[in-house]
Amino acid sequence: MDWDKLRIFHAVADAGSLTAAGDTLHLSQSAVSRQIRALEESLDTTLFHRHARGLILTEQGELLHDATSAMSRRLEAASARIRDSEEEVFGELRVTTTTGFGSLWLAPRLPKLYEKYPDLKIDLMLEERVLDLPMREADLAIRMKEPSQADLIRKRLMTVRMRLYATPEYIEERGLPETLADLSRHRLICQQMGAAQVSAGATLVHELMTQKIPSTLTVNNYFGVLQATLANLGIGVLPNYVIEDFPRIVRVLPDVESAEVPVFLAYPEELRQSKRISAFRDFVIDELAIQRRQGAERN
Incomplete structure:
Protein backbone atom coordinates (compact mmCIF):
# COMPACT_ATOMS: atom_id res chain seq x y z
CA MET A 1 0.00 0.00 0.00
CA ASP A 2 1.32 3.46 -0.91
CA TRP A 3 2.38 5.29 2.27
CA ASP A 4 1.84 8.69 0.69
CA LYS A 5 -1.74 7.83 -0.26
CA LEU A 6 -2.38 6.55 3.26
CA ARG A 7 -1.05 9.80 4.73
CA ILE A 8 -3.39 11.80 2.50
CA PHE A 9 -6.33 9.50 3.32
CA HIS A 10 -5.68 9.98 7.05
CA ALA A 11 -5.64 13.77 6.69
CA VAL A 12 -8.91 13.73 4.71
CA ALA A 13 -10.57 11.45 7.27
CA ASP A 14 -9.51 13.76 10.13
CA ALA A 15 -10.50 16.96 8.32
CA GLY A 16 -13.76 15.70 6.81
CA SER A 17 -13.14 17.48 3.52
CA LEU A 18 -10.73 17.44 0.59
CA THR A 19 -10.14 21.18 0.75
CA ALA A 20 -9.28 21.28 4.47
CA ALA A 21 -6.96 18.29 4.08
CA GLY A 22 -5.31 19.95 1.11
CA ASP A 23 -4.66 23.08 3.16
CA THR A 24 -3.04 20.96 5.89
CA LEU A 25 -0.92 19.02 3.41
CA HIS A 26 -0.17 22.02 1.15
CA LEU A 27 -1.76 20.24 -1.81
CA SER A 28 -4.49 21.31 -4.18
CA GLN A 29 -8.01 19.93 -3.72
CA SER A 30 -7.74 18.14 -7.08
CA ALA A 31 -4.45 16.49 -6.12
CA VAL A 32 -5.95 15.20 -2.87
CA SER A 33 -9.02 13.94 -4.73
CA ARG A 34 -6.87 12.04 -7.26
CA GLN A 35 -4.92 10.33 -4.51
CA ILE A 36 -8.10 9.25 -2.70
CA ARG A 37 -9.62 7.88 -5.91
CA ALA A 38 -6.41 5.98 -6.65
CA LEU A 39 -6.40 4.49 -3.14
CA GLU A 40 -10.05 3.42 -3.45
CA GLU A 41 -9.30 1.80 -6.82
CA SER A 42 -6.29 -0.06 -5.44
CA LEU A 43 -8.41 -1.40 -2.56
CA ASP A 44 -11.47 -1.92 -4.77
CA THR A 45 -13.72 -0.24 -2.21
CA THR A 46 -15.35 3.07 -1.33
CA LEU A 47 -13.73 4.85 1.61
CA PHE A 48 -15.95 7.93 1.88
CA HIS A 49 -19.60 8.83 1.46
CA ARG A 50 -19.75 12.16 -0.39
CA HIS A 51 -22.42 14.71 0.47
CA ALA A 52 -22.87 18.47 0.45
CA ARG A 53 -21.59 18.95 4.01
CA GLY A 54 -18.38 17.01 3.53
CA LEU A 55 -17.06 13.47 3.65
CA ILE A 56 -18.08 10.65 6.00
CA LEU A 57 -16.10 7.43 6.33
CA THR A 58 -17.70 4.23 5.12
CA GLU A 59 -17.37 1.08 7.21
CA GLN A 60 -14.30 0.16 5.16
CA GLY A 61 -12.97 3.69 5.61
CA GLU A 62 -13.39 3.42 9.37
CA LEU A 63 -11.31 0.23 9.38
CA LEU A 64 -8.55 1.88 7.38
CA HIS A 65 -8.66 5.01 9.55
CA ASP A 66 -8.21 2.89 12.68
CA ALA A 67 -5.10 1.42 11.09
CA THR A 68 -3.67 4.76 9.94
CA SER A 69 -4.37 6.27 13.37
CA ALA A 70 -2.38 3.51 15.03
CA MET A 71 0.41 4.00 12.50
CA SER A 72 0.41 7.75 13.14
CA ARG A 73 0.69 7.29 16.90
CA ARG A 74 3.56 4.85 16.48
CA LEU A 75 5.38 7.20 14.13
CA GLU A 76 4.89 10.07 16.59
CA ALA A 77 6.36 7.93 19.37
CA ALA A 78 9.36 6.99 17.23
CA SER A 79 9.85 10.61 16.21
CA ALA A 80 9.68 11.76 19.82
CA ARG A 81 12.28 9.20 20.88
CA ILE A 82 14.59 10.24 18.04
CA ARG A 83 14.22 13.92 18.97
CA ASP A 84 14.94 13.32 22.65
CA SER A 85 18.36 14.70 23.53
CA GLU A 86 20.78 13.14 25.96
CA GLU A 87 21.10 16.45 27.80
CA GLU A 88 18.03 18.54 26.98
CA VAL A 89 14.28 18.33 27.61
CA PHE A 90 12.10 19.69 24.83
CA GLY A 91 9.21 18.78 22.54
CA GLU A 92 5.60 17.74 23.11
CA LEU A 93 4.44 15.72 26.10
CA ARG A 94 0.82 14.58 26.20
CA VAL A 95 -0.34 14.13 29.79
CA THR A 96 -3.74 12.80 30.80
CA THR A 97 -5.29 12.90 34.26
CA THR A 98 -8.61 13.58 35.93
CA THR A 99 -10.24 17.01 35.76
CA GLY A 100 -9.93 17.48 39.52
CA PHE A 101 -6.28 16.52 39.90
CA GLY A 102 -5.24 18.26 36.70
CA SER A 103 -6.97 21.58 37.36
CA LEU A 104 -6.58 21.80 41.14
CA TRP A 105 -3.18 20.22 41.82
CA LEU A 106 -1.15 19.83 38.63
CA ALA A 107 -1.82 22.96 36.56
CA PRO A 108 -1.01 25.45 39.37
CA ARG A 109 2.41 23.79 39.79
CA LEU A 110 3.41 23.69 36.12
CA PRO A 111 5.12 27.13 36.13
CA LYS A 112 7.98 25.52 38.06
CA LEU A 113 8.40 22.87 35.36
CA TYR A 114 8.29 25.40 32.52
CA GLU A 115 10.79 27.60 34.34
CA LYS A 116 13.24 24.71 34.35
CA TYR A 117 12.39 23.45 30.84
CA PRO A 118 11.09 26.42 28.80
CA ASP A 119 11.08 24.48 25.50
CA LEU A 120 8.71 21.81 26.78
CA LYS A 121 5.27 21.65 25.14
CA ILE A 122 2.70 19.98 27.39
CA ASP A 123 -0.70 18.92 26.06
CA LEU A 124 -2.76 18.46 29.24
CA MET A 125 -5.83 16.28 28.64
CA LEU A 126 -8.23 16.44 31.58
CA GLU A 127 -10.99 13.84 31.48
CA GLU A 128 -12.29 10.91 33.46
CA ARG A 129 -12.04 8.51 30.51
CA VAL A 130 -8.98 6.27 30.74
CA LEU A 131 -6.90 6.88 27.61
CA ASP A 132 -5.03 4.01 25.98
CA LEU A 133 -1.33 4.59 26.64
CA PRO A 134 0.00 1.61 24.64
CA MET A 135 -2.00 2.91 21.64
CA ARG A 136 -0.41 6.34 22.26
CA GLU A 137 -3.58 8.29 23.01
CA ALA A 138 -1.31 9.97 25.58
CA ASP A 139 2.33 9.71 26.63
CA LEU A 140 1.84 9.71 30.39
CA ALA A 141 -1.10 9.32 32.75
CA ILE A 142 -1.82 10.09 36.40
CA ARG A 143 -4.72 7.86 37.41
CA MET A 144 -6.79 7.30 40.52
CA LYS A 145 -6.30 3.53 40.30
CA GLU A 146 -3.57 1.13 39.25
CA PRO A 147 -3.43 0.81 35.45
CA SER A 148 -4.40 -2.63 34.17
CA GLN A 149 -2.86 -2.35 30.70
CA ALA A 150 0.26 -4.34 29.92
CA ASP A 151 3.63 -2.88 28.89
CA LEU A 152 3.32 0.13 31.20
CA ILE A 153 5.85 1.46 33.67
CA ARG A 154 3.90 2.52 36.74
CA LYS A 155 4.74 4.25 40.01
CA ARG A 156 2.46 4.71 42.98
CA LEU A 157 2.57 8.41 43.90
CA MET A 158 0.29 8.69 46.93
CA THR A 159 -3.10 7.82 48.33
CA VAL A 160 -6.12 10.11 48.40
CA ARG A 161 -9.18 10.19 50.66
CA GLU A 260 -8.04 5.07 50.32
CA VAL A 261 -7.71 5.82 46.61
CA PRO A 262 -4.28 4.96 45.14
CA VAL A 263 -2.77 7.41 42.66
CA PHE A 264 -0.44 6.03 39.97
CA LEU A 265 1.77 7.61 37.34
CA ALA A 266 2.17 5.45 34.24
CA TYR A 267 3.73 5.57 30.78
CA PRO A 268 4.53 3.07 28.01
CA GLU A 269 7.63 0.90 28.29
CA GLU A 270 8.83 2.23 24.92
CA LEU A 271 9.16 5.73 26.44
CA ARG A 272 11.40 4.55 29.29
CA GLN A 273 14.39 6.52 27.94
CA SER A 274 12.42 9.70 27.13
CA LYS A 275 13.98 12.75 28.78
CA ARG A 276 10.62 14.52 28.73
CA ILE A 277 8.96 11.67 30.61
CA SER A 278 11.76 11.54 33.18
CA ALA A 279 11.64 15.31 33.72
CA PHE A 280 7.87 15.33 34.23
CA ARG A 281 7.91 12.24 36.49
CA ASP A 282 10.65 13.68 38.71
CA PHE A 283 8.86 17.04 38.85
CA VAL A 284 5.62 15.44 40.12
CA ILE A 285 7.47 13.31 42.68
CA ASP A 286 9.40 16.36 43.97
CA GLU A 287 6.23 18.47 44.23
CA LEU A 288 4.47 15.74 46.22
CA ALA A 289 7.45 15.52 48.57
CA ILE A 290 7.31 19.31 49.12
CA GLN A 291 3.58 19.09 49.82
CA ARG A 292 4.09 16.32 52.38
CA ARG A 293 6.80 18.31 54.17
CA GLN A 294 4.63 21.42 54.27
CA GLY A 295 1.70 19.40 55.60
CA ALA A 296 3.88 17.88 58.33
CA GLU A 297 5.14 21.34 59.34
CA ARG A 298 1.58 22.69 59.65
CA ASN A 299 0.57 19.73 61.79
Whole structure:
Protein backbone atom coordinates (compact mmCIF):
# COMPACT_ATOMS: atom_id res chain seq x y z
CA MET A 1 0.00 0.00 0.00
CA ASP A 2 1.32 3.46 -0.91
CA TRP A 3 2.38 5.29 2.27
CA ASP A 4 1.84 8.69 0.69
CA LYS A 5 -1.74 7.83 -0.26
CA LEU A 6 -2.38 6.55 3.26
CA ARG A 7 -1.05 9.80 4.73
CA ILE A 8 -3.39 11.80 2.50
CA PHE A 9 -6.33 9.50 3.32
CA HIS A 10 -5.68 9.98 7.05
CA ALA A 11 -5.64 13.77 6.69
CA VAL A 12 -8.91 13.73 4.71
CA ALA A 13 -10.57 11.45 7.27
CA ASP A 14 -9.51 13.76 10.13
CA ALA A 15 -10.50 16.96 8.32
CA GLY A 16 -13.76 15.70 6.81
CA SER A 17 -13.14 17.48 3.52
CA LEU A 18 -10.73 17.44 0.59
CA THR A 19 -10.14 21.18 0.75
CA ALA A 20 -9.28 21.28 4.47
CA ALA A 21 -6.96 18.29 4.08
CA GLY A 22 -5.31 19.95 1.11
CA ASP A 23 -4.66 23.08 3.16
CA THR A 24 -3.04 20.96 5.89
CA LEU A 25 -0.92 19.02 3.41
CA HIS A 26 -0.17 22.02 1.15
CA LEU A 27 -1.76 20.24 -1.81
CA SER A 28 -4.49 21.31 -4.18
CA GLN A 29 -8.01 19.93 -3.72
CA SER A 30 -7.74 18.14 -7.08
CA ALA A 31 -4.45 16.49 -6.12
CA VAL A 32 -5.95 15.20 -2.87
CA SER A 33 -9.02 13.94 -4.73
CA ARG A 34 -6.87 12.04 -7.26
CA GLN A 35 -4.92 10.33 -4.51
CA ILE A 36 -8.10 9.25 -2.70
CA ARG A 37 -9.62 7.88 -5.91
CA ALA A 38 -6.41 5.98 -6.65
CA LEU A 39 -6.40 4.49 -3.14
CA GLU A 40 -10.05 3.42 -3.45
CA GLU A 41 -9.30 1.80 -6.82
CA SER A 42 -6.29 -0.06 -5.44
CA LEU A 43 -8.41 -1.40 -2.56
CA ASP A 44 -11.47 -1.92 -4.77
CA THR A 45 -13.72 -0.24 -2.21
CA THR A 46 -15.35 3.07 -1.33
CA LEU A 47 -13.73 4.85 1.61
CA PHE A 48 -15.95 7.93 1.88
CA HIS A 49 -19.60 8.83 1.46
CA ARG A 50 -19.75 12.16 -0.39
CA HIS A 51 -22.42 14.71 0.47
CA ALA A 52 -22.87 18.47 0.45
CA ARG A 53 -21.59 18.95 4.01
CA GLY A 54 -18.38 17.01 3.53
CA LEU A 55 -17.06 13.47 3.65
CA ILE A 56 -18.08 10.65 6.00
CA LEU A 57 -16.10 7.43 6.33
CA THR A 58 -17.70 4.23 5.12
CA GLU A 59 -17.37 1.08 7.21
CA GLN A 60 -14.30 0.16 5.16
CA GLY A 61 -12.97 3.69 5.61
CA GLU A 62 -13.39 3.42 9.37
CA LEU A 63 -11.31 0.23 9.38
CA LEU A 64 -8.55 1.88 7.38
CA HIS A 65 -8.66 5.01 9.55
CA ASP A 66 -8.21 2.89 12.68
CA ALA A 67 -5.10 1.42 11.09
CA THR A 68 -3.67 4.76 9.94
CA SER A 69 -4.37 6.27 13.37
CA ALA A 70 -2.38 3.51 15.03
CA MET A 71 0.41 4.00 12.50
CA SER A 72 0.41 7.75 13.14
CA ARG A 73 0.69 7.29 16.90
CA ARG A 74 3.56 4.85 16.48
CA LEU A 75 5.38 7.20 14.13
CA GLU A 76 4.89 10.07 16.59
CA ALA A 77 6.36 7.93 19.37
CA ALA A 78 9.36 6.99 17.23
CA SER A 79 9.85 10.61 16.21
CA ALA A 80 9.68 11.76 19.82
CA ARG A 81 12.28 9.20 20.88
CA ILE A 82 14.59 10.24 18.04
CA ARG A 83 14.22 13.92 18.97
CA ASP A 84 14.94 13.32 22.65
CA SER A 85 18.36 14.70 23.53
CA GLU A 86 20.78 13.14 25.96
CA GLU A 87 21.10 16.45 27.80
CA GLU A 88 18.03 18.54 26.98
CA VAL A 89 14.28 18.33 27.61
CA PHE A 90 12.10 19.69 24.83
CA GLY A 91 9.21 18.78 22.54
CA GLU A 92 5.60 17.74 23.11
CA LEU A 93 4.44 15.72 26.10
CA ARG A 94 0.82 14.58 26.20
CA VAL A 95 -0.34 14.13 29.79
CA THR A 96 -3.74 12.80 30.80
CA THR A 97 -5.29 12.90 34.26
CA THR A 98 -8.61 13.58 35.93
CA THR A 99 -10.24 17.01 35.76
CA GLY A 100 -9.93 17.48 39.52
CA PHE A 101 -6.28 16.52 39.90
CA GLY A 102 -5.24 18.26 36.70
CA SER A 103 -6.97 21.58 37.36
CA LEU A 104 -6.58 21.80 41.14
CA TRP A 105 -3.18 20.22 41.82
CA LEU A 106 -1.15 19.83 38.63
CA ALA A 107 -1.82 22.96 36.56
CA PRO A 108 -1.01 25.45 39.37
CA ARG A 109 2.41 23.79 39.79
CA LEU A 110 3.41 23.69 36.12
CA PRO A 111 5.12 27.13 36.13
CA LYS A 112 7.98 25.52 38.06
CA LEU A 113 8.40 22.87 35.36
CA TYR A 114 8.29 25.40 32.52
CA GLU A 115 10.79 27.60 34.34
CA LYS A 116 13.24 24.71 34.35
CA TYR A 117 12.39 23.45 30.84
CA PRO A 118 11.09 26.42 28.80
CA ASP A 119 11.08 24.48 25.50
CA LEU A 120 8.71 21.81 26.78
CA LYS A 121 5.27 21.65 25.14
CA ILE A 122 2.70 19.98 27.39
CA ASP A 123 -0.70 18.92 26.06
CA LEU A 124 -2.76 18.46 29.24
CA MET A 125 -5.83 16.28 28.64
CA LEU A 126 -8.23 16.44 31.58
CA GLU A 127 -10.99 13.84 31.48
CA GLU A 128 -12.29 10.91 33.46
CA ARG A 129 -12.04 8.51 30.51
CA VAL A 130 -8.98 6.27 30.74
CA LEU A 131 -6.90 6.88 27.61
CA ASP A 132 -5.03 4.01 25.98
CA LEU A 133 -1.33 4.59 26.64
CA PRO A 134 0.00 1.61 24.64
CA MET A 135 -2.00 2.91 21.64
CA ARG A 136 -0.41 6.34 22.26
CA GLU A 137 -3.58 8.29 23.01
CA ALA A 138 -1.31 9.97 25.58
CA ASP A 139 2.33 9.71 26.63
CA LEU A 140 1.84 9.71 30.39
CA ALA A 141 -1.10 9.32 32.75
CA ILE A 142 -1.82 10.09 36.40
CA ARG A 143 -4.72 7.86 37.41
CA MET A 144 -6.79 7.30 40.52
CA LYS A 145 -6.30 3.53 40.30
CA GLU A 146 -3.57 1.13 39.25
CA PRO A 147 -3.43 0.81 35.45
CA SER A 148 -4.40 -2.63 34.17
CA GLN A 149 -2.86 -2.35 30.70
CA ALA A 150 0.26 -4.34 29.92
CA ASP A 151 3.63 -2.88 28.89
CA LEU A 152 3.32 0.13 31.20
CA ILE A 153 5.85 1.46 33.67
CA ARG A 154 3.90 2.52 36.74
CA LYS A 155 4.74 4.25 40.01
CA ARG A 156 2.46 4.71 42.98
CA LEU A 157 2.57 8.41 43.90
CA MET A 158 0.29 8.69 46.93
CA THR A 159 -3.10 7.82 48.33
CA VAL A 160 -6.12 10.11 48.40
CA ARG A 161 -9.18 10.19 50.66
CA MET A 162 -12.43 12.11 50.23
CA ARG A 163 -13.23 14.21 53.30
CA LEU A 164 -15.60 16.96 54.44
CA TYR A 165 -14.50 20.61 54.47
CA ALA A 166 -15.98 24.06 55.07
CA THR A 167 -14.73 27.62 55.42
CA PRO A 168 -14.39 29.33 58.82
CA GLU A 169 -17.02 31.84 57.66
CA TYR A 170 -19.55 29.11 56.92
CA ILE A 171 -18.89 27.41 60.26
CA GLU A 172 -19.26 30.70 62.14
CA GLU A 173 -22.61 31.31 60.46
CA ARG A 174 -24.08 27.79 60.49
CA GLY A 175 -22.18 26.03 63.28
CA LEU A 176 -19.79 23.07 63.28
CA PRO A 177 -21.48 19.67 62.94
CA GLU A 178 -20.35 17.21 65.58
CA THR A 179 -22.12 14.07 64.32
CA LEU A 180 -23.31 12.76 60.98
CA ALA A 181 -26.88 13.45 62.08
CA ASP A 182 -25.98 17.15 62.39
CA LEU A 183 -25.57 17.27 58.59
CA SER A 184 -29.36 17.44 58.38
CA ARG A 185 -28.98 21.12 59.29
CA HIS A 186 -26.40 21.88 56.57
CA ARG A 187 -26.03 22.08 52.80
CA LEU A 188 -23.82 19.40 51.22
CA ILE A 189 -21.71 20.12 48.13
CA CYS A 190 -20.46 17.08 46.26
CA GLN A 191 -19.96 15.43 42.91
CA GLN A 192 -23.07 14.20 41.15
CA MET A 193 -23.75 10.54 41.93
CA GLY A 194 -23.83 9.74 38.23
CA ALA A 195 -20.63 11.62 37.39
CA ALA A 196 -17.47 9.65 36.60
CA GLN A 197 -15.50 9.44 39.83
CA VAL A 198 -13.65 6.97 42.00
CA SER A 199 -15.94 4.46 43.69
CA ALA A 200 -14.68 5.41 47.15
CA GLY A 201 -15.94 8.96 46.68
CA ALA A 202 -19.30 7.81 45.36
CA THR A 203 -19.68 5.44 48.31
CA LEU A 204 -19.00 8.21 50.83
CA VAL A 205 -21.50 10.57 49.18
CA HIS A 206 -24.13 7.81 49.15
CA GLU A 207 -23.62 7.28 52.90
CA LEU A 208 -23.86 11.01 53.60
CA MET A 209 -27.08 11.32 51.63
CA THR A 210 -28.78 8.92 54.07
CA GLN A 211 -28.73 11.73 56.67
CA LYS A 212 -31.79 13.48 55.13
CA ILE A 213 -29.78 16.51 54.09
CA PRO A 214 -32.28 19.27 53.19
CA SER A 215 -30.21 21.16 50.61
CA THR A 216 -27.49 20.00 48.24
CA LEU A 217 -25.38 21.28 45.37
CA THR A 218 -24.05 18.60 43.05
CA VAL A 219 -21.36 19.33 40.46
CA ASN A 220 -19.77 17.10 37.83
CA ASN A 221 -16.19 17.88 38.92
CA TYR A 222 -14.21 18.75 42.05
CA PHE A 223 -13.21 22.18 40.76
CA GLY A 224 -16.86 23.25 41.02
CA VAL A 225 -17.22 21.63 44.44
CA LEU A 226 -14.17 23.53 45.68
CA GLN A 227 -15.34 26.89 44.33
CA ALA A 228 -18.76 26.51 45.94
CA THR A 229 -17.16 25.52 49.24
CA LEU A 230 -14.84 28.55 49.14
CA ALA A 231 -17.92 30.72 48.50
CA ASN A 232 -19.31 29.63 51.90
CA LEU A 233 -22.20 27.78 50.29
CA GLY A 234 -21.96 24.63 52.38
CA ILE A 235 -19.86 21.63 53.41
CA GLY A 236 -17.86 20.21 50.51
CA VAL A 237 -16.82 16.61 49.86
CA LEU A 238 -13.32 16.98 48.44
CA PRO A 239 -10.14 14.93 47.92
CA ASN A 240 -7.59 15.77 50.60
CA TYR A 241 -4.88 16.75 48.06
CA VAL A 242 -6.94 19.85 47.19
CA ILE A 243 -6.86 21.26 50.69
CA GLU A 244 -3.06 21.47 50.88
CA ASP A 245 -3.29 24.64 48.79
CA PHE A 246 -6.17 26.09 50.86
CA PRO A 247 -5.01 25.80 54.48
CA ARG A 248 -7.79 28.11 55.76
CA ILE A 249 -10.43 25.51 54.96
CA VAL A 250 -11.47 23.54 58.02
CA ARG A 251 -11.96 19.80 58.07
CA VAL A 252 -15.45 18.84 59.27
CA LEU A 253 -16.21 15.57 61.10
CA PRO A 254 -12.58 14.31 61.15
CA ASP A 255 -13.66 10.70 61.62
CA VAL A 256 -15.62 10.70 58.35
CA GLU A 257 -13.67 9.89 55.20
CA SER A 258 -13.66 7.58 52.22
CA ALA A 259 -11.54 4.51 51.70
CA GLU A 260 -8.04 5.07 50.32
CA VAL A 261 -7.71 5.82 46.61
CA PRO A 262 -4.28 4.96 45.14
CA VAL A 263 -2.77 7.41 42.66
CA PHE A 264 -0.44 6.03 39.97
CA LEU A 265 1.77 7.61 37.34
CA ALA A 266 2.17 5.45 34.24
CA TYR A 267 3.73 5.57 30.78
CA PRO A 268 4.53 3.07 28.01
CA GLU A 269 7.63 0.90 28.29
CA GLU A 270 8.83 2.23 24.92
CA LEU A 271 9.16 5.73 26.44
CA ARG A 272 11.40 4.55 29.29
CA GLN A 273 14.39 6.52 27.94
CA SER A 274 12.42 9.70 27.13
CA LYS A 275 13.98 12.75 28.78
CA ARG A 276 10.62 14.52 28.73
CA ILE A 277 8.96 11.67 30.61
CA SER A 278 11.76 11.54 33.18
CA ALA A 279 11.64 15.31 33.72
CA PHE A 280 7.87 15.33 34.23
CA ARG A 281 7.91 12.24 36.49
CA ASP A 282 10.65 13.68 38.71
CA PHE A 283 8.86 17.04 38.85
CA VAL A 284 5.62 15.44 40.12
CA ILE A 285 7.47 13.31 42.68
CA ASP A 286 9.40 16.36 43.97
CA GLU A 287 6.23 18.47 44.23
CA LEU A 288 4.47 15.74 46.22
CA ALA A 289 7.45 15.52 48.57
CA ILE A 290 7.31 19.31 49.12
CA GLN A 291 3.58 19.09 49.82
CA ARG A 292 4.09 16.32 52.38
CA ARG A 293 6.80 18.31 54.17
CA GLN A 294 4.63 21.42 54.27
CA GLY A 295 1.70 19.40 55.60
CA ALA A 296 3.88 17.88 58.33
CA GLU A 297 5.14 21.34 59.34
CA ARG A 298 1.58 22.69 59.65
CA ASN A 299 0.57 19.73 61.79
